Amino acid sequence: MANFNTHLNVATITTGLSAATLLSAQQIDLNTALWLWFLGTIGGLLPDIDSDNSTSLDTIFNLFAFSAVLIVIRYMSSEVSQNTSLMELIMIPLLVYGAMRYLVRPIFEKITVHRGSCHSLIFLLLMALLITQLIWRVAPSISVQVSIIAWLSGGFVLLGGIIHLLLDELYSVDLSNISIKRSFGSALKIADFNNKTITFFSIIAIVALVYYAPPSQHVINKLSDWSQLTLMPS
Structure with a gap:
């Protein structure tokens, strides 16, 4: 399978070009393009989150913990929580980070197997929909623009994840000897049918998440218009 640097570099380049294309077509602004690029890069590491000794695991869980802290701080600084004390602003984010790092991560490591459920299209779709739902729910206001950003965010996570699975499958083919390694087929799969319980609950x-997802028609309309895209300078 491909190593950490390969996954990181290919996901960074591919999702960066995708974000740049949307920016050039004036479908998103610069801040959104950078955000989508970041998410796509993280998506490119996501399937290796089930590897207990993986650099991807360390990177992703640190980012998850940091993101959870930012979300908590965002909520605490909102109008709903204006009376939050300094001690609460310090302690609550620290507790959230500690829970993600030292409680959620060990549990996750215990229940997952490398190249198991996390190396599947169903897992990537689930993560993409979770990101879409999270951005849709935590946004300060509900609008057409928020729904577009939410769907694009989930889409870039999915894109990065698919790139990861494709790379692992390509590295399962030994082109020098024109042979197929035993790991072929274990990376890019629809679901991990060896773990039927996780697969079942993932589908549910x-x-x-699809039922409660933000409206998608605006995204479809947005991505249907490429009239502003200019490939070469005039």
């Missing part, structure tokens, strides 16, 4: 969660 996906159905629920």
